[in-house]
Amino acid sequence: MKRFAALLLASAAITSCSPIGAQVATIECATTQTECINIWFDDKFDELVAFSPLQQTALGMKTDYDKIDDLSVEAEQKQLEWWQQTTAEMEANFDYDALSDDAKLSWDMWQFRTDQAEAGAEFRGQQYILHQMNGTHSGLPSFLISQHRVESEDDMVAFIARIGGIGTAIDQSLVRAQDNAKAGTRPPQFSYDAVIAESKKITSGTPFDESGEPSALWTASEGHLDTLTKDGVITAERASELREEARTALTDNFAPAYTRVIDWFTKDRENADAQARGVSALNDGADFYNYRLNAMTTTDLTADEIHDIGLSEVARIRTEMEAITKQVEYDGDLQSFFTFMREDDQFYFSNDDKGAQDYIDAAKGHLAFIDTKLPEYFGILPKAPLEVRRVEPFREQDGAAQHYRTGTPDGSRPGIYYAHLSDMRAMSIPALEVIAYHEGNPGHHMQLSIAQELTGIPKFRSQGFYLSAFGEGWGLYSELLAKEMGAYKDPYSDFGRLTTEMWRAIRLVVDTGIHSKGWTEQQAVDYFLANSPIPEAAVKSEVRRYIVMPGQATAYKIGMLKILELRAKAEADLGDDFDIRGFHDTVLGGGSVPLNLLETRVDQWIAEVKGG
Template sequence: MRRAIAIGLAVALMGAAPQVLAQAAAPAGAQATSESRALTAWLDQQYEQELQMDPEGLTMQGRKDHYDKLTDRSEARADALLAWRRASVAEMKRRFDLAKLDEEARTSFEVWALELDRAETANKWRRHRYIFARGGAHTGLPNFLINFHRVDEPADMAAYIARVRQLDDALDQLLVRAKAAAEGGVRMPRFAYDRSIDEVGRVTGGAPFGPGEDSALLADGKAKIAALLKAGKIDQRQADAFTRELTEAMTAEMKPGYDRLLAWLKADREKTAPEAKGVHALPQGRDYYDAQLFLQTTTDMTADQIHDLGLSEVARLRAEMEAVKAKAGFTGSLEDFFVFMRTDKRFYLPNTDEGRAQYIAMADAYLAGMKKKLPEYFGILPKADLVVKRVEPFREEPGGAQHYFAGTPDGSRPGVFYAHLSDMNAMPTYQLENIAYHEGLPGHHMQISIAQELTGLPKFRTQYDYTAYSEGWGLYSEKLAKEMGFATDPYNDFGRLSGEIWRAIRLVVDTGMHSKGWSQEQAVAYFMANSAQPEAAIRSEIQRYLVNPGQATSYKVGMIRIQAMREEARKALGGKFDIRAFHDVVLGGGALPLPVLEARVRRWVERTKGG
């Protein structure tokens, strides 16, 4: 998980726009500078309008505007936001001449216009989303308050409590949408109901709702109040008052909202089938899945094409695994090696707090080594700090995928590489080096931090994200780390290949379940046959794909496209090719749809040829 994501674009992206960007002659310098500056200033005004409609998005960026508000989650707000974007794009096309813009401004123009197409597509299928599945607001909002609502002054604590009072309203808005989806025949798989019911219980377990230790949210609120007291910004009387207000907000307003959600989840669960099915089983499910593939990959690849790509990549990676197996001195079959890697105790740390601390320390060490090597491969380097942390207990799951949360653009909050450590038996150490490079350096932390730190671009280009770009970069970073001289231990190198084949398997099982009618167990069996991942992690992954159709395909599609761009540039430039310059081109424009990125790289190649 990263910043609030602007996932995908529309069909126009695969048409003329990238070619226009790649081939149109640049306008005269003074004319381009004037028009481009005007567009950048206008886009910044538009993005500010968008942010002002998203209080939580403001907080994620370290700002305190509307600090006592949560973002409106109603369909009426979604309609209003779409109408605003339609008007914004129409005004941009009236006011600015594409032919008068320089290359970077032209990219901004195209991406802003294409965001409308993305919004139109997403809006068409909004009732097909599984609102209370993994990562839903029922856990996302407490996590937001705990990790992103900073309390520096008494007013910030008052805003925190005000937001707690609005949790029930946010859940009620989403409950209206979930009920409407269910009435239309769209229900998430039964296991997702069970998971969400368990998560609601964890969020509302303990004090102040009942006996036991403080719930995660109450503990966080108390810690923030105590920090104000320690800093001398409030006295004990004010601290006690804040604690009473927070407790009352949680019991009188937050808890009833969660109770209403829990009651509906339990009742609606009975209307689901015991066996999970892909979205092909939903009304217009295959059309919905096609739209999701387009939104997630920013390409026009079909489900069949993605499925076939996955099969070929799995075959290629199995051959590379055979070579690493031989290097490790293992004489059995590859399937035997999978079992060995999955079960041998040398690859697992103790399932204790000491083992968890050791896991985090190992991740820190890998990242420290990588950091020293980065200047040899990158010109632009991130300024933001990176920390490795365990996932909070209320949202932790055995075998859950590690993930990254971006820091703030001003550096006041570092980026965080999160690991699920509740079950150390699901977290093999031979995969950790590779995962650290994907989530941290040179992966997500580097890519997202550089984007946030860019200057001279419209701000939206430093904040928007596209899954195929960001996850494609994360997976590209894993292979790059090998090229940089890391993952020298054969077991860790097998971990790298395990990570890549994991993403190739995703192409097969995601399309298999959502387009070809594969069962959940069929997907698990395919995964187990081609990966050394622990079964608990595999089952967690398969469930993730079932509730977030298409997202898992973006990693490998993005990686392959970035690798192809590099190879095309290397062949075209020959001795003029510079890996540092290539990486700066890829990272130096913020997250982009893949066709727009390809056009950007080709323009760089042409400039370098003529230089």
């Protein structure tokens, strides 16, 4: 066992500014190594969060409330060096063999995150920096609107400062996009078009010009000022002063940065691919894609192996789909049933604001039902509330994927399930129920809220990290779990469930096809349409997502298959002693982990149950 020669609480101050290669701080602890390293992890998490004002806000904190993250390469490098330094400190001061099983898992997670940061640094030049999938240009305004709470004059001053700060962050992102373009890394022209269009939307209307509706950030500013004035927090005179400060921040700092994005993307568009190609066409593209698959699936599966898994799953799900066509007595083959599901009016709400509200109301109804079933399947339940909202107009895209944004650990801000509802013909009713479960309960809201609310594990595991294979694997597993809980009473809704599972199986085939096998965008769309009833608008949006986010789409099915494998193993090993609530609490009770460490947790739980 290693000896400790300095005080634990001094380590944070020492390591936060230590360069790589400096002498590593040593630590003294009067308790067990497990207790000591858990205190150390929490200290380090505080240092980690200090890098990101946005993460502080996401966690419900109001420190650095007037700042936006530094998005430069230099800031990213500084954080990488911090990871390397802290890992060296951990290895120098703690004895892995002396730790509890859970503390060993924390150690492994810390090492994993350092390894991932180092691996990612090798491929900074291959990243698409600004693109249509909630890039910085649209993500930062959305974050500010949805997560920056304004409850005081100081909060409003900070809100205005952040409007100006977004301009700096956009400029930093543009520099990175320009540098990567010089190295040969450009997203396709369709992504250029989306960035240009979204940037124009964000900077149109009041106060940028007097045409059309007020801009989203101006509307948010006015709303905050009205509330503060009505509540007597500030005077009308002070509100007028702050309104002018917000106007200046938007017109003098915010808008010019977006104009620079629009101008450069417009000028550089001709250099981008008119026909999209996979990242294997980039310099070191094959290695970059292998890195992305490893990072997204947290496995060593190759592109060929993932492709073959996808083909197998597509074939299996087609068989289950055909069974439902017989159940509803449909007279035709599966392909014609896809067309029927894709085109028949009974499967869609009206394509207007009323239809969008009907969609949201229906999603809320399904989630209310599933909430009544949760105690039968989970011992740990989330405390944070859940809301269903339509995506803000400036970032809403026809057929784009719905998504979830976390609340705060203390429940003061709800988790939000966002739906893109600008084209209701891209959002079918049969798929509505399953998507609500994926994004809400028992899916992402449950998974992420439970993680945030966990006690007894280091904060960096409960609050500080998201792994796609674990998180999206859970989301897809939860869709099937909802059927076990009594959902999908309508066979068309059950077909909707199979449709979304097929969607994720197709992703394995299409993502690897595009980025490893040279598939064109149209080949990917055609394969998608041949194997699912998903509307064509949604399919095209999906395929373009895979093109600019290589590997990410493979996480869902790979993660789900691992969770199902571990559940089957636990059921076989434990027999009558298997408790579904205990299994789910084990899966969700350790925070987001790589799939190999999830297996370790489940194996430990099995051993504990067997040991009585």
